[in-house]
Amino acid sequence: MNTEDGNKFQKIYEKERKIIEPKIKNVLKGRKPASLYEPSEYILDSTGKRLRPLLVIASAKACGLNYKDVYNSAIAVELLHIFTLVHDDIMDNADKRRNKVTVHKKYDLSTAILVGDILLAEAYNVLLKDGRGDFGKIAKAFTRALTEVCEGQSLDKDFETEKSVSLADYIKMVEKKTAALCAMCCTIGALLANADDKTIRAMYNYGKNIGIAFQIQDDLLDITGNVKEFGKNTGGDLLEGKKTFLFITALQRAAGKDKTALLKVIKNKGITPGEIETYEKLYYKLGVIDDAKDSINKYTKIAVKNLKVLKNNEDIEYFTWLADSLIKRSK
């Protein structure tokens, strides 16, 4: 893709992000009680990529609808996503998210649990508003993704205490924890537009595979990310002893002293901040940074292959650009 096209698509993305952004931020505005809705507005007020709502809009557009027809569903998927972030941050005992203090740290545990719950409630509330497509199918796809996200988070928590996690286990976890939601976004975009089954399946597979690529990229950014752009400190996954793509691949590749060092992370359930640099260097030495990049490219290619079902070439190019820019992202 040439730079000109890239710039064009970037402009479309930004334009749509700017339309959807205030709608997300204001979805709970002025509601009471303040003890519930102010912390909810606090977390909605952080500026994210809004990838998921833009997937809904792009998918619906590729199947013949305007963003105005589907923006409630677009808001719904972001609310579902933020619900998972708020609850996950409690479980991961995270301090920061998108450059802001996490809800449970800024307020308290009870507030953070309830904020997550109300965001999910509101997600269903707005999902019911567009009134297009087969609502039963849309709600089912939405609920399936919610179920998978919970299962994925549970698998991810299991990994913390499991001595051995294979790359296949990891991918299975990521399919649920991250990819299911992206797949759902593309699916409901198509469902809202009453697309045929073949298109719905293709959009589902596109979303699923960019979701997997996205998560591996996320694991990668935990090491290669720029603190300011990434919005949190690097090495966080190592501190927590997380079985990321990098860690699992490193353990497969390592021998001798390197292997002992990695096994120590499992045994101690993480490392200390002072050790981060050592382990980052080990990742580079073992070549797992390149492994991650290869995998990201692989899943992105699979994603893009599904796009041939789309009729309009510009839609194919937009989705291709989107997949490509996710690989190149720094946050």
Added chain:
Amino acid sequence: MNTEDGNKFQKIYEKERKIIEPKIKNVLKGRKPASLYEPSEYILDSTGKRLRPLLVIASAKACGLNYKDVYNSAIAVELLHIFTLVHDDIMDNADKRRNKVTVHKKYDLSTAILVGDILLAEAYNVLLKDGRGDFGKIAKAFTRALTEVCEGQSLDKDFETEKSVSLADYIKMVEKKTAALCAMCCTIGALLANADDKTIRAMYNYGKNIGIAFQIQDDLLDITGNVKEFGKNTGGDLLEGKKTFLFITALQRAAGKDKTALLKVIKNKGITPGEIETYEKLYYKLGVIDDAKDSINKYTKIAVKNLKVLKNNEDIEYFTWLADSLIKRSK
């Protein structure tokens, strides 16, 4: 109502409870990952009154449907209810629920958050299965109740730090935290049966008012309940310094030393186990036990008044018996 009719209705209730009970217990059976679904099955395996699913069934029956037509929705409302219990127990730091150790105490915080989330996901999943009535309206009523339950819980948490809570504030909180769910159960029973608007409204109001009565009775049982039947120790609300119906009314009625003693509960955010008996005696002395009983009767009467919209006398009698037996319950 004579004893014979009472026994007949009790038998209907028990028969339907026995039909719905295994369906609730087995709704997540055999699913994986075990780390998520085993703790979920653990909490589903406790035997509750199953009031809410039976409200759905009774309401649908009164509007012309068989239990077979609506049992998925009946399961859905119980799952929504148990979701709130699991998350509320975390926030209230509760040790026991229905004679069992709470999820966050038996497992851990992360598990309990996720168990709540997956129960809610499954609630929507089964809600989508009956395929009767206007699904958009049913899902909206369901989601509205979810929103209100979260708001009610937030108001209840607010009460913990508020110096002064009026009885009007309390009723507003209960309308959301408890009554909204009962109202929704009766509403979706009627919606599933495609009942007319007048009937839907009447069923909503019946559910709402028995819900308020139910919560005041719950507050009352915290003092008058038998430990074994109630499933938890009495005086728990006093220990936590909760602004219950009894506490708020007591504060209104008290003067002198009694008032000082009650204000101490607010100041210290609760009492010690050794003080429970003193405060229980104070409640009796101030007459707030009778006040609670009067209020329970008042809301029950309002609930029953709505039943005149129903065509079948037996349905009216069943709902009247149900409201009446909630007043007489000991757990």
